[in-house]
Amino acid sequence: xxxxxxxxxxxxxxxxxxxxxxxxxxxxxxxxxxxxxxxxxxxxxxxxxxxxxxxxxxxxxxxxxxxxxxxxxxxxxxxxxxxxxxxxxxxxxxxxxxxxxxxxxxxxxxxxxxxxxxxxxxxxxx
Ligand SMILES: [Zn+2]
Numbered sequence: 001x002x003x004x005x006x007x008x009x010x011x012x013x014x015x016x017x018x019x020x021x022x023x024x025x026x027x028x029x030x031x032x033x034x035x036x037x038x039x040x041x042x043x044x045x046x047x048x049x050x051x052x053x054x055x056x057x058x059x060x061x062x063x064x065x066x067x068x069x070x071x072x073x074x075x076x077x078x079x080x081x082x083x084x085x086x087x088x089x090x091x092x093x094x095x096x097x098x099x100x101x102x103x104x105x106x107x108x109x110x111x112x113x114x115x116x117x118x119x120x121x122x123x124x125x126x
Contacts, residue, residue: 048073
């Protein structure tokens with residue numbers, strides 16, 4: 001039986017991978033393999049997309065896979081965007097750009113009409 005002889009020196013690719021690994025470890029990361037269950041992830045995605053609550057994870061589903069899917073789905077969700085000041089709806093957008101996905105609360109956004117009013121208030125305060 002013929003076997004391939006071991007390489008005499010490491011290839012450019014393995015040197016690059018080794019350097020990348022060291023950089024990541026220095027930055028506080030560790031490498032791990034995750035097994036994601038497709039069905040559980042898909043269930044999470046659909047529930048996130050349709051605006052259902054994050055918890056509890058439905059029984060019988062893999063929790064990590066479900067959570068991964070939920071965050072992806074919730075981020076894709078189209079949500080109304082409201083002005084934090086006057087509460088008027090500014091428009092629509094995908095959730096990941098306008099909402100904190102953990103709390104599902106909108107980030108602070110100020111409409112074009114309120115902006116000059118807030119600026120004037122700030123100037124008065126100085
Ligand atoms: Zn406003």
